[in-house]
Structure formats: structure tokens, C-alpha cells
Amino acid sequence: MSILAVMEQRAGVWNRTSFETLAAARRFAGELDTTAGAAVLGQSIGHLAAELASQHLEKVYAVEHALLQDYTPDAYTIALRQLVELAKPSIVLFPHTYQVSDFLPKLAASLGKVAVSDAISHRVDHGKLVLARQLFQGKVVVDARFAGDAPHFASLQAGAYPPDKLGPEGPPHHAAPVEKLAPRISPGDVRTRPLDLFRESQQSVDLGAAEIIVSVGRGIQEAGNMPLIEKLAQVLGAELGASRPVCDAGWLPKDRQVGGSGQTVAPKMYMAIGISGAIQHLVGMKASRTVVAINKDPNAPIFEVADYGIVGNLLEVVPALIEALQQSK
Amino acid sequence: MKIVVAIKQVPARDSQLSIASSGKWIEEADLSYEINEPDAYALEAGLELKEAHGGEVVALSAGPARVAQTIREALAKGADRAIHIEDENHAALDPLATARLLAAALRSEAPDLVLTGLQSDDLGYGQTGAILAELLGLPHATIVMHVEKLDRGIRVKRELEEGWFQHVEMPLPALLTIQTGIGKLRYATLMGIKKARTKEVRRVTAADLGVAGPEGAPAASVTIERLYLPQRTKRTQLFEGSPQEAAAQLVQKLRFEARVI
Numbered sequence: 001m002s003i004l005a006v007m008e009q010r011a012g013v014w015n016r017t018s019f020e021t022l023a024a025a026r027r028f029a030g031e032l033d034t035t036a037g038a039a040v041l042g043q044s045i046g047h048l049a050a051e052l053a054s055q056h057l058e059k060v061y062a063v064e065h066a067l068l069q070d071y072t073p074d075a076y077t078i079a080l081r082q083l084v085e086l087a088k089p090s091i092v093l094f095p096h097t098y099q100v101s102d103f104l105p106k107l108a109a110s111l112g113k114v115a116v117s118d119a120i121s122h123r124v125d126h127g128k129l130v131l132a133r134q135l136f137q138g139k140v141v142v143d144a145r146f147a148g149d150a151p152h153f154a155s156l157q158a159g160a161y162p163p164d165k166l167g168p169e170g171p172p173h174h175a176a177p178v179e180k181l182a183p184r185i186s187p188g189d190v191r192t193r194p195l196d197l198f199r200e201s202q203q204s205v206d207l208g209a210a211e212i213i214v215s216v217g218r219g220i221q222e223a224g225n226m227p228l229i230e231k232l233a234q235v236l237g238a239e240l241g242a243s244r245p246v247c248d249a250g251w252l253p254k255d256r257q258v259g260g261s262g263q264t265v266a267p268k269m270y271m272a273i274g275i276s277g278a279i280q281h282l283v284g285m286k287a288s289r290t291v292v293a294i295n296k297d298p299n300a301p302i303f304e305v306a307d308y309g310i311v312g313n314l315l316e317v318v319p320a321l322i323e324a325l326q327q328s329k
Numbered sequence: 330m331k332i333v334v335a336i337k338q339v340p341a342r343d344s345q346l347s348i349a350s351s352g353k354w355i356e357e358a359d360l361s362y363e364i365n366e367p368d369a370y371a372l373e374a375g376l377e378l379k380e381a382h383g384g385e386v387v388a389l390s391a392g393p394a395r396v397a398q399t400i401r402e403a404l405a406k407g408a409d410r411a412i413h414i415e416d417e418n419h420a421a422l423d424p425l426a427t428a429r430l431l432a433a434a435l436r437s438e439a440p441d442l443v444l445t446g447l448q449s450d451d452l453g454y455g456q457t458g459a460i461l462a463e464l465l466g467l468p469h470a471t472i473v474m475h476v477e478k479l480d481r482g483i484r485v486k487r488e489l490e491e492g493w494f495q496h497v498e499m500p501l502p503a504l505l506t507i508q509t510g511i512g513k514l515r516y517a518t519l520m521g522i523k524k525a526r527t528k529e530v531r532r533v534t535a536a537d538l539g540v541a542g543p544e545g546a547p548a549a550s551v552t553i554e555r556l557y558l559p560q561r562t563k564r565t566q567l568f569e570g571s572p573q574e575a576a577a578q579l580v581q582k583l584r585f586e587a588r589v590i
Contacts, residue, residue: 073459073468073469073470074468077463097490098471098472098487098488098489098490099489101455101456101459101471101472102459102470102471102472103459104456104459105424105454105455105456105457105458105459105460105463106459106460106462106463106469108425108456108460108550109425109428109459109460109463109464110463112425112547112550113425113550113551114423114424114425114454114456114460114549114550114551115456116551117454117455117456118453118455130554133453134453134559135451135452135453135556136340136346136355136450136451136453137450137453138559139346139558139559140346140348140355140556140557140558140559141556141557141558141559142553142554142555142556142557143553143554143555143556143557144551144552144553144554145551145552145554146550146551146552147548147549147550147551147552148548148549148550152550191468191499191500192468192469192470192497192498192499193497193498193499194495194496194497195484195495195496195497195498196495196496197489197493197494197495198493198494198495198496199492199493199494200492200494212589212590218342236590244509244510245366245509247510248370248509248510250513260490261488261490261491261492262492263492264491268589269583269587269589269590289587289589290583290587290589292579292583293565296343297343297345299345299346299558301559303561303563303565303567304559304561304562304563305563306563306565307563307565307566307587308565308566308567308568308579308582308583308587309565309566309567309568310567310568310572310575310576310579311567311569312572312575313572316572317572317575317576319572320571320572320573320575320576320577321572321576321579321580323573323576324573324576324577324579324580325580325590328580328584
């Protein structure tokens, strides 16, 4: 078997982006003329392995150990090294989640490798896989190839490979065999102690319900310019949102942050002002119906998702926009 | 507590980027540089820990001669001394090669805590910290938003997806990658800038550290084929002219085409 998708679960529940990785593994296998398998790590994961067995795969690995119940980078790295030794995949794929980015660099480095992290697309050239990933916050793309002996490692950006539909209407397929692996891990190998997951105090702002959101990024430059954005939001009857740097700087509270670690929104109109559009922000707003971008950089990735745009200095464009809105009332 | 903060100098955030004729890196002429933003927060976290618990903050950076400027700024903000690994091959695009250099420089330091930003704004691998932990044999946690010193070790707050967090405890020495917003970034004071001139900067090369140069280094497991600017897939309607003209056109479209206002 050659392409191995490592799925992510917590407390018996899938991280859904794992199924994007699974779809990519099947697709890569088809294009590279090899087979695809999948693995799940944890404890009491029999039902998850059984679910994978119906997913048109050559083989499924259930890696079970009490020390894999709660994620730690040490236990996952040890278990995955043993899995790789057993399964001998040529390419191991992961969803690019926070958890994967915590252990994958360590796993790859322990085998003298570098993982291609956060890949966005691929092509096959003369039977070899070429992966594309973003540099400079999405402003540049690089094509990379694996060199040297297998195994090779890559993680895939959320949304890059839509999960495929394998329903009853799909071609009939035999259930894949499930091989159990009980990795050798001793408590002394695990140096970090994970405690419970928690959320901060109840969010007071629910941007998910807003019809119009005016969102501001680092292009605003300083706190003194914030009233300009507040005025625009007021004229539009919009909620205020922000990209991470604005909340990091304390110019808006954390509960107005849109993006990967903040809220996910899909309003009728999302106006991104001075936001360059790094992927961490785009994942939180790209489902918006109409996206407007105002940015001084014509190459800012935000224009990749914008329906309407103005390239210019927001300190000049926003006052003009406020005036035009007031006049058109 | 002896704290090492690994920092990287990257092209300034609003740089207009173009691809070098080699296709393997960006055109560097005319670029200005600054500290990688998450690394600035890692430095801030290190300085705050030192203020609370005493000890020393050592700034560590690998890169060409221009990196000296970023190191001076770290010293001016309060780092006690610095190590500059002089490396002209900075566009090597491989976090493992970088981590090998950093690890070699740290072996004689024996820090209690190694901090770095969770990712770089240029290459964006988000891997160097966790790789460095592996090479140094240290426990680690990534995407850290808070660090608390315990009697034995530390408790950190990790950021997870969709507003979730997790506390993780570990013994020292350890390595943490720091998320932006962990503290409020300080500015260098005039006194700090003055003092920075007298602080020690140890300059070393890969050869000094016993790390093989490009010819003797282990083969890279990932090779760069080419860099390019992304192709636009969505056709954005852009409005031009003066700000007033552009704004007027936008309002027309929002009202009569998108019908959202």
C-alpha cells in the first residue's frame, strides 16, 4: 500500500477535515497508480475503524493504546513511527489541523525528513507527485517535490480537497481489512500532560447572525483610526469584525475576531477593510454571499475571494464610501 | 530561568514581492526586513517570564549579515545577549536545516526554556520549533497563548480550533511555539537602545558549530521546483478612479447588482 491517510478523531468523533484527506489519498493513489489506506489512532476506536473499512480503501489500520486516549505529541510520534514501519507507505497524508501541526514536524524530523505542510493542490509529473503550498501569507506559491527514500509526509489545507461522496450509489466495494496495531509506548515516554479542553467565558458577540459585517485588519494602522470603521459599520447597520492582528493589538475585543481561531461567518455582505486575506482569515469568511475588499495591495489574497474591490488607501476610500452611502439613502 | 528566543528576520509585511529569475526564491533587491511577527511575541513572552521569575533572555537568529539589525532590536527591547548564526544560504527553504543550525548553537547553552514564533511570515512552514524540540530532545507545545511557571515545570495554554483551548503541563527544559497576541508588544526605550550597543552578540558560522555546509549536509527530503505568483481564479470587479468615484461605483453595485444594501 502506498498512500496512507492518517485520520484525526477526538473522543471518538471525527475531525471532518480528515475526510478531505481521505478523498485526497484515494485521488493521489488513482493518479499515481497505487493503493490507498487509512489509519486512526486512539483508544476504543473500533467503530471508527469499521467506518473507514467501508470507504473504498485497500487497508485500514486501527492503532490503539491507552496512552493515545488523549493526544500528546510524544505518544502520537512514537505510535506513528511504528505504524509507518508496519505499513511501509510511500506517502503519508494528514489534514492540516492544529493537532497535526503540533506533532507532524517532530515525526518527520525523527526520520530525518521535512513534511510539506499545508499543501493546497497537487499534480503528477512523470509519475511523481508535485505539491503546491503557499508562502508569504498566500502571496506566493511554491511547487515542491519529495526527494530521497519513502516515507514522505504532507498535510493538506482544509478545503483544498472536498470530501467525495461515497454513498450507496457509488460503485460496490468490499470492506477493507482492519489491521490492529498495539504500539509499544511506555508512560515514561510521554513528557507532556494534557488537561481538559475548555472555552473562554461565553462569547458576548455572535457574528454568525449578522447580515452585514464590516471587518477591519492591520491596514487600519493604529487605534486612532478605528472610529472611521465604526462609522462605516453604523451607516451600513453592520456588525464590526476584525482579523487577528487587530484583536492581538487590543483595538477590538477577541470575540469580534473572524477566522480559524475566531468566529466563522457567512453574512449577506462581508466588507474586508485593510485585511490582506491570509488563509487563517479566509477560512472564517469565505462562505459570505458578497465579499467586498478594500486594500492598498492589488496582489492581496483577499481579492481572490472578493466580488467587488477597491485598490487604495483605506483612510481615503472609507470616508468616500461613508459619504456615498449617506448620499444614496 | 534561562530563556532562549529563536527569532527570524523576514521581508517587511507590505513588501511588493516578485519572483527571482532563478524561480527558486523571491527577488531580494530593494526589500526591507523586519522581525517575524510571531517571533516578536515569543520575545515578548520571554521578557515577561524573565521579569516575573528572573534569569536571562538570549536571542538566537540564523541568517545573513542584515539579521544583525533585528538582533539589535531584540537587545534594545531587553534581551540580555544574542547569538547570530551567520548563514548566507538563508533561502534554503528547509526548516530541518535551519533547526539543525539552531540546535547546534543551543547545545552549549542548556536553556530552561526555548521559545519561538509558531510560524514564519515568509516560508510559513510552522515547523521549525517542533523540529528543534525533537533535535534537542525536549518536550514541546505549539500555538501557546499563556505560560505559567509551576514549582516543577510549566503549565501552558494552547490554542485549538474554533475558540477551544487546552492546558498542558510539562517539565523543564521545554520548547514552546508562541501565538501572536500572547502579550502586548513593547517598544524599545531610548535607554534600551543605548544599552543594546554594549550587549554581547556571539557570531558563529555553521562550520564553527560543526554543522556540515551544503555539500556535506544530509540530502533535503523536499526540493523546490519553482515559485510563482498565484493565479487569480475569481474575477473581482475592481472600481478605479478617485476614492469618491470608486466609492460611488461600489455603492451602485451593492445596491442594484448584489442587492445587499
